[in-house]
Amino acid sequence: xxxxxxxxxxxxxxxxxxxxxxxxxxxxxxxxxxxxxxxxxxxxxxxxxxxxxxxxxxxxxxxxxxxxxxxxxxxxxxxxxxxxxxxxxxxxxxxxxxxxxxxxxxxxxxxxxxxxxxxxxxxxxxxxxxxxxxxxxxxxxxxxxxxxxxxxxxxxxxxxxxxxxxxxxxxxxxxxxxxxxxxxxxxxxxxxxxxxxxxxxxxxxxxxxxxxxxxxxxxxxxxxxxxxxxxxxxxxxxxxxxxxxxxxxxxxxxxxxxxxxxxxxxxxxxxxxxxxxxxxxxxxxxxxxxxxxxxxxxxxxxxxxxxxxxxx
Numbered sequence: 001x002x003x004x005x006x007x008x009x010x011x012x013x014x015x016x017x018x019x020x021x022x023x024x025x026x027x028x029x030x031x032x033x034x035x036x037x038x039x040x041x042x043x044x045x046x047x048x049x050x051x052x053x054x055x056x057x058x059x060x061x062x063x064x065x066x067x068x069x070x071x072x073x074x075x076x077x078x079x080x081x082x083x084x085x086x087x088x089x090x091x092x093x094x095x096x097x098x099x100x101x102x103x104x105x106x107x108x109x110x111x112x113x114x115x116x117x118x119x120x121x122x123x124x125x126x127x128x129x130x131x132x133x134x135x136x137x138x139x140x141x142x143x144x145x146x147x148x149x150x151x152x153x154x155x156x157x158x159x160x161x162x163x164x165x166x167x168x169x170x171x172x173x174x175x176x177x178x179x180x181x182x183x184x185x186x187x188x189x190x191x192x193x194x195x196x197x198x199x200x201x202x203x204x205x206x207x208x209x210x211x212x213x214x215x216x217x218x219x220x221x222x223x224x225x226x227x228x229x230x231x232x233x234x235x236x237x238x239x240x241x242x243x244x245x246x247x248x249x250x251x252x253x254x255x256x257x258x259x260x261x262x263x264x265x266x267x268x269x270x271x272x273x274x275x276x277x278x279x280x281x282x283x284x285x286x287x288x289x290x291x292x293x294x295x296x297x298x299x300x301x302x303x304x305x306x307x308x309x310x311x312x
Contacts, residue, residue: 071287100130
């Protein structure tokens, strides 16, 4: 067979066509697997654990582990909340901080009750309110549930704690939605009938935390992350917040949240850690809510772990 005959042989072309076909199938398979991996990553239902180390000169020795739970919105993990409870226990926390919207105004409190009953023996639990507890119209019932589970409600007050040789002051401020639902004369007098959430929060902070001892390590639990400008004025070393749901849709590292309540599109404070020139730190939990009708993209539900220790 001559070279010319080989080039036109019917027995050669099928082999070349077969190799091309296999390459196409291989390319399609790889592309499909990449899309599948991205889809899993983008819509992973979580929860994941995110750990933030925080150091301070105010802590001479020792360490404190705080697990922060925020924006559960009554969601249930597994059949009885046990996967979430086990995940929290695995972090071996010294303190569990609940930063609001543990209850949802449109859902029964089953998921909330399961969580509270499951974590009460893990570590001391502290709570501040979110807007949904008030929207639900069931705040009094929620408070009774919290207290029956041994949870300390930090309603515009603080407690000094000594943990592992570390002394810290744990403070809590109510969600400003409280002013629309309370009939307590002291709070009505503070607001003066105003419905401005920032002004009302400032009034609360002024009345409770204006004389805070700066020598202690002061931690504030506050649901609303967008009010960070106010919190910083009162000298809190660490602020733990929620409310943003991580901006719902993220494209790391380019977009840290598409939309957050009370901040709108492309929020300045979407989620994660923010360190300020003053030496203060804000940590925003992206929350634990999970609902098919409000998708989370590249934004899995999370349990936050804050490791506070000496600055060495």
